[in-house]
Amino acid sequence: MDAPTVWLETLGCSKNQVDSDKIAVVLADAGYEGAASPETADVVMVNTCGFIDAARRESIDTILAMSEVKRDQAGLVVMGCMAQRYEQELRDALPEADAVIGLDRYPGIVEELDRVTQWEPITIGGVRRSKMDILEVVARPTPETPYAYVKVAEGCNKTCSFCAIPLIRGKQRSRPGDGIVAEVEALVSGGVQEVVLVAQDLAAYGRDNGSGSIEALVERCAGVSGLGRLRLYYLYPREIRQGLIDLIAQHPVIADYFDLSLQHASAQLLRSMRRPGSGEAHLDLISRIREASPQAATRSSFIVGFPGETDDDVEELAAFLREARLDWAGFFPYSKEDGTDAALLDGQVGPETIGERLRYLHDIQDEITAGSNAALVGSTMEVLVDQVEDGQPVGRSYREAPEIDGMILLDEGTPGEWVRARVDGAYGADLSATVVA
Numbered sequence: 105m106d107a108p109t110v111w112l113e114t115l116g117c118s119k120n121q122v123d124s125d126k127i128a129v130v131l132a133d134a135g136y137e138g139a140a141s142p143e144t145a146d147v148v149m150v151n152t153c154g155f156i157d158a159a160r161r162e163s164i165d166t167i168l169a170m171s172e173v174k175r176d177q178a179g180l181v182v183m184g185c186m187a188q189r190y191e192q193e194l195r196d197a198l199p200e201a202d203a204v205i206g207l208d209r210y211p212g213i214v215e216e217l218d219r220v221t222q223w224e225p226i227t228i229g230g231v232r233r234s235k236m237d238i239l240e241v242v243a244r245p246t247p248e249t250p251y252a253y254v255k256v257a258e259g260c261n262k263t264c265s266f267c268a269i270p271l272i273r274g275k276q277r278s279r280p281g282d283g284i285v286a287e288v289e290a291l292v293s294g295g296v297q298e299v300v301l302v303a304q305d306l307a308a309y310g311r312d313n314g315s316g317s318i319e320a321l322v323e324r325c326a327g328v329s330g331l332g333r334l335r336l337y338y339l340y341p342r343e344i345r346q347g348l349i350d351l352i353a354q355h356p357v358i359a360d361y362f363d364l365s366l367q368h369a370s371a372q373l374l375r376s377m378r379r380p381g382s383g384e385a386h387l388d389l390i391s392r393i394r395e396a397s398p399q400a401a402t403r404s405s406f407i408v409g410f411p412g413e414t415d416d417d418v419e420e421l422a423a424f425l426r427e428a429r430l431d432w433a434g435f436f437p438y439s440k441e442d443g444t445d446a447a448l449l450d451g452q453v454g455p456e457t458i459g460e461r462l463r464y465l466h467d468i469q470d471e472i473t474a475g476s477n478a479a480l481v482g483s484t485m486e487v488l489v490d491q492v493e494d495g496q497p498v499g500r501s502y503r504e505a506p507e508i509d510g511m512i513l514l515d516e517g518t519p520g521e522w523v524r525a526r527v528d529g530a531y532g533a534d535l536s537a538t539v540v541a
C-alpha cells in the first residue's frame with residue numbers, strides 16, 4: 105500500500121498553525137505524504153479552535169464540510185483545542201470522525217493515524233520515529249508566506265475569570281531559548297523574513313522554569329542573521345516592563361508594534377475579570393510606549409458583554425478608545441465558557457445588547473483606525489511583500505501584523521521582497537502605496 109496522503113485544515117489562532125506545521129513534519133517523518141486537496145486526501149485532519157462560541161461553530165462547520173468532501177474510504181480526524189476540551193462529546197456527536205485527538209494525545213498522533221488508515225508503516229532498521237512533544241523543536245516546513253509564527257511557551261499561569269485557555273492548554277511551559285532561536289534560524293534560512301513570537305502571555309516567558317527573560321529571548325531572536333523583522337504577540341499589560349518597551353523601541357529589527365491585551369477600560373469589570381488595571385492605567389502604559397517610540401503601532405482586543413457590563417461601562421470603554429487612539433482594536437462578544445468562574449456570575453448580558461454594543465464600539469474604532477491610516481498618506485515605509493493576489497502585490501509595514509490588521513496594496517513587488525513605498529491612499533484599514541527607488 106502506498107503511503108496515505110493527509111490534508112491538514114487549521115482553524116483558530118497562530119498557535120494552532122504552529123502545532124499544525126509541526127505535526128506535518130512529524131507525519132512526514134513517519135512516512136505520510138501531504139495531499140494536494142481535501143478531496144484527494146486519504147485522511148483529512150481538522151485542527152480545531154475551541155476558544156469561544158464563534159470559533160467552536162466554525163470548527164463544527166468545517167468538520168461537517170470536510171466529512172462531505174472526503175471520499176468514502178477517507179478518514180476524518182478531529183484534533184486541537186476543541187478536541188481537547190470536548191473529546192467525549194465530539195466522539196458521541198460526530199460519528200463521521202474516525203478519531204478525536206486532544207492536545208494531550210499528540211505524542212501518539214502517528215499511531216492514531218496508523219489505526220485510522222490501517223497502514224503498515226515503513227520502518228528502517230525496525231525503527232520509526234513517531235513521538236513528539238509539541239513544544240520540542242522539530243523542523244517545520246517553510247511556510248508559503250514570508251512570515252512565520254514561533255510559539256515560545258504553551259499554556260498560561262494567569263487566572264482571568266472568563267478564560268478557558270488554562271483549562272485547555274494547562275499551566276505555562278516555556279520552551280528553552282536555544283530551541284526557539286534554532287527554530288528562528290531554520291525559518292530564516294528557508295526564506296522567512298518576518299517572525300512573530302507568540303504565547304498566551306508572552307511577556308511572562310521564562311518565569312515558569314527559568315528559561316530566561318523575555319527581553320533576553322527577544323534580543324537573541326532579533327539578532328538572527330538575515331531576519332528582517334521580529335514581532336511580538338499578546339502582551340499582558342502588567343507584564344510589560346520598561347526594559348521591554350525600550351528594547352522594542354530601540355532595536356532596528358523588532359517591530360514597534362505593541363499588541364496589548366487590555367480587555368476593558370472599566371476598573372470594576374477588569375476586577376471581575378481578574379485582570380489588573382483600569383482605563384487610566386492603560387492610558388499611562390500607552391503614553392509610556394509612545395514616549396519611548398512615538399511611531400509605535402498599538403493594538404488591543406476587548407471583551408464586550410462581560411457579565412455585569414452596564415451602559416456606563418460601555419461609555420467608559422468608548423471614552424477610553426477615543427483618548428487612547430489605538431491604531432487597531434478587536435472587539436469580541438463575551439462567550440460563556442464551561443468551567444470558568446465568569447460563567448457563574450450574575451448579570452449575563454443578552455446577545456442583542458452585546459450586538460448593539462459591538463456595533464457602537466466598532467464604529468468608534470473604525471473611525472480612529474481610518475484616521476491614523478489617513479495621516480500616513482505622503483509618508484514612506486519599508487514594506488514586506490506578503491503575496492500577489494489576482495496580480496495585486498500586497499504587503500505590510502511594521503504597523504500591520506499578518507492576517508489581523510490592514511494591508512498595503514502596492515503597484516509592484518514579489519512575495520518575500522522588501523520595498524520602500526510612498527503611501528498615496530488610505531481606505532479604512534488598508535493603504536495603497538507606490539514603490540519608490
Ligand code: SF4
Nearest residue numbers: 260262264267269304
Ligand atoms: S492571560 Fe490570556 S490566556 Fe492567560 S488566563 Fe488571561 S486571558 Fe487567558
